[in-house]
Amino acid sequence: MNIGEIARRAGVSRSTVSYALSGKRPVSAATVQRINDVIAELGYRPNASARALAEGRTRTLALVVPPASRRLTDVQLGFVGSVVDAAAAHDLDVLLSPSGGDHDRSFERIVTGRRVDGVILMEILLEDPRVDRLSRASVPFVTIGHVEHPGASWWVDVDYSGLITRCVHHLADLGHEEVVLINRSAELVAAGYGPALRSATGFLSAAEQRGLTARTVCCADEAAAGLACFEQIRTQWPAVTAAVTINEAALPGVQRALHKAGLEVPRDFSLTGVIAERLAEDFHPPLTAADVPAVELGRLAVDLLLAQIADPEATPRNALLEPPISLRSSTGARPRG
Amino acid sequence: MNIGEIARRAGVSRSTVSYALSGKRPVSAATVQRINDVIAELGYRPNASARALAEGRTRTLALVVPPASRRLTDVQLGFVGSVVDAAAAHDLDVLLSPSGGDHDRSFERIVTGRRVDGVILMEILLEDPRVDRLSRASVPFVTIGHVEHPGASWWVDVDYSGLITRCVHHLADLGHEEVVLINRSAELVAAGYGPALRSATGFLSAAEQRGLTARTVCCADEAAAGLACFEQIRTQWPAVTAAVTINEAALPGVQRALHKAGLEVPRDFSLTGVIAERLAEDFHPPLTAADVPAVELGRLAVDLLLAQIADPEATPRNALLEPPISLRSSTGARPRG
């Protein structure tokens, strides 16, 4: 069941078997044939640990995800799936490491245990200790999202600020004068979660530029909070005629609140934002929104990571995607009060 | 950066360092202290591959998931999260392996490459070739879900048939006479997906037992399909007054269809089934439904797997959970036609 056994049965040395499998040195066709026969017969496959030890690489990537207690959003789920798929396309395995708490033994194991060839970090904060940790440990890594001062690091991200800006311009073009941003939870904002903060600044500056009255609220990532949040908006700022959101989990609640208030979208109220495509299309009516290209981001992250692993000294690369806003049917002209 | 370097700096042999770390043989307190100081100073951590090779175990579990193309349901997502968390609690890492296609190189790597100590398989079919593959390879594994003839294998599952039966009885008790099962997609049923088939048989036999008229439909796992499906039900079987479902993805569509048809739940129509708790509560009104205990199942699967790894010869264990039906507010007495 190991390479020595294969060698013995094929009547060759262990190194010959190794070369026959890797093709790194020529081996005669007859010998290769014999070795392959034995391997097929015994169903042999090299021991991954031994190979990793000898080669100095594990053919494994780590994907650091938020702990399960924090439910994944649709967008995050898209990242995980696409990273796994992209890695599989390169015959790489993916190790999942829950991180975000304080103990983070799993993260430490991965960083220092040479358990993986590289790391993909998602859900990062503007100031993220894990980024520093990986830099110091000189482990190749790519972040999905970027810290405030990325310096010389590799990352891919969606331009939340830019997208939100475009949403605001879109609403301004339609004549809206008072708009609200329904952000992610207050905890995430307080923690320094990039998309939430960049969305807020983008929203405010775009609104100012267009002379709109801008309101922002944080909303916990759940339907019930979405409902409560929307009702509060109606009470507190009755002149608001449009909302921009990046909070996917709140959408069902917002939908219900709209219904309860007897508001029809987009006739009475416009809704847009940055939302996973599937959710945007499940909404009623389908949301005019920027679809987060989760699949592309995941694939891109793997590509960058592999480039970095191949040449750790290469100058860092990054990608800031700004997907187009898909015009569906949730935005319309400001209702005449 | 390796154990030899630590040994040299601490002035001891490599084996002493190893014993100091593992505690498998006594080492004097003074020596342990010295070794720990050196380790702390250099930030040493044993190479995972080398350790795996020497110990013959990788301290890693594999979780076989459906390929990303098939979107994960909320329940499946719950499995992934809880398995990862439960594994982390035991200081184990989790390797994600997408499987379900035909080539499945990732799956083969894991099965034969001794890359992991055990495998957790989810989304299994009544006849699942992967189960046989793992059995033959004598890799410890636990399935979430069970094949038709589990024989001597380890598994955990939810008793879909039993739960659906209870839903039917619940509706019968409320006086409903014609009920429909909104199942998962026709492809899944055709592929032999356990929960879908067991739900159908449980539904039909319970309905027969109570003398109800039973209808069943398959519905693709998406909101649009849920809407279309529900409208078709209304047209085709106008006497249906209650639905039972296990299709989470269809729910938003069903909700919209109810609204479009001007039906109020539960006054005009009752809805129940087996649904992730979060989705049941996000529905309007909250669904009376059996919450799939995804977290408990995941934890249980890890526990069983560890027991099996510890003693591969142990007699297989399994668990068939039947969570209580949470009475919320989506079921009521049959409307008087």
Add this chain to the structure above:
DNA sequence: ATCCAGCATCGAACCGGTTCGATGGCGAAG
């Protein structure tokens, strides 16, 4: 003073691959 037990430590073998330098055999060239 001698012997023995037991503790602390060491050295070597082993896990299962990869890789490098060396070697044997063969055909072609001189």
Add this chain to the structure above:
DNA sequence: CTTCGCCATCGAACCGGTTCGATGCTGGAT
């Protein structure tokens, strides 16, 4: 017929840990 070179293969070292048997040293009992 010798020599050169190349192709195919071999043997040994190495990756970085773990583990087992052996050994030196110390102290207490006799």
